[in-house]
Amino acid sequence: MSEAILDCKGVTRRFGGLVALDTLDLQMPRGAILGLIGPNGSGKTTFFNVLTGIYGFSDGAAAFDGRDITAYSSQEVYRAGIARTFQRSRMCLPLSVFDNIMVGNHKRLDHGLWANVFARKKLRKAFEESYEEAHELVKIFDPPLAERMFEPVAGFPMIDRRRIEICRALISHPKLLLLDEPSAGMTHEETRQLMDDILEVRDRIKDLSIIIIEHEMGVIERITDRCIVLNFGRKIAEGTYQDVANDREVQEAYLGA
Numbered sequence: 248m249s250e251a252i253l254d255c256k257g258v259t260r261r262f263g264g265l266v267a268l269d270t271l272d273l274q275m276p277r278g279a280i281l282g283l284i285g286p287n288g289s290g291k292t293t294f295f296n297v298l299t300g301i302y303g304f305s306d307g308a309a310a311f312d313g314r315d316i317t318a319y320s321s322q323e324v325y326r327a328g329i330a331r332t333f334q335r336s337r338m339c340l341p342l343s344v345f346d347n348i349m350v351g352n353h354k355r356l357d358h359g360l361w362a363n364v365f366a367r368k369k370l371r372k373a374f375e376e377s378y379e380e381a382h383e384l385v386k387i388f389d390p391p392l393a394e395r396m397f398e399p400v401a402g403f404p405m406i407d408r409r410r411i412e413i414c415r416a417l418i419s420h421p422k423l424l425l426l427d428e429p430s431a432g433m434t435h436e437e438t439r440q441l442m443d444d445i446l447e448v449r450d451r452i453k454d455l456s457i458i459i460i461e462h463e464m465g466v467i468e469r470i471t472d473r474c475i476v477l478n479f480g481r482k483i484a485e486g487t488y489q490d491v492a493n494d495r496e497v498q499e500a501y502l503g504a
């Protein structure tokens with residue numbers, strides 16, 4: 248692992264009188280999987296929303312891949328190489344697996360009006376390449392699913408929808424992937440499978456860094472290199488899973504002891 252891909256200093260977000268995220272410092276080594284954990288309402292999703300330009304920073308700053316992204320819009324963050332999934336599945340159910348993944352590929356397929364009229368060959372080639380790439384991505388997760396690229400997403404179980412959502416994020420070639428509670432709504436066994444998939448993705452895509460939000464601490468024990476624990480918007484612990492699991496303040500936050 249080399250230098251930090253993401254360097255956040257004092258990131259703060261207020262909503263009126265509520266401090267949803269309180270002076271968060273976070274350094275993310277390139278190629279790592281970082282777990283962001285904490286009880287409900289502790290500021291995890293707010294951090295993703297601030298980082299991806301959905302909410303502005305009330306205070307603090309973030310540098311990504313050497314660039315100051317503090318004032319970036321969502322599109323600028325996406326173009327810089329940060330892609331995310333959302334806690335609630337955001338799929339267009341009547342559309343196919345392939346179409347849903349292509350939603351994440353507009354960077355490459357947006358050739359403008361003139362290209363649509365005069366550069367059809369070029370467009371067709373871009374489209375074919377996109378299909379190959381989407382197919383390869385889906386295969387990492389689940390080879391049988393890759394044979395059903397033109398079936399509507401509505402017919403697939405939650406775990407496959409999550410996989411498709413992650414493929415949609417990956418098709419933009421991000422350097423940092425943000426996963427917001429991908430296990431939400433899944434069984435233990437599905438969650439275990441999805442965590443295996445995420446490890447596989449990290450191994451196959453060189454230098455991809457991942458931050459995963461998780462409510463259940465045990466779920467990410469296997470897959471994270473480091474964890475940060477939030478409580479009431481504040482970082483209360485940081486370290487390996489074992490470090491944070493043994494931390495008294497963390498245990499109190501979870502158990503209310």
Ligand code: ADP
Pocket residue numbers: 262265267285286287288289290291292293294
């Ligand atoms: P988590 O993801 O850890 O469950 P959130 O980041 O969603 O927590 O929320 C942190 C706190 O910020 C909560 O108290 C939540 O109600 C509040 N919050 C989040 N978004 C908004 C918003 N748009 N307006 C007002 N309060 C918000």
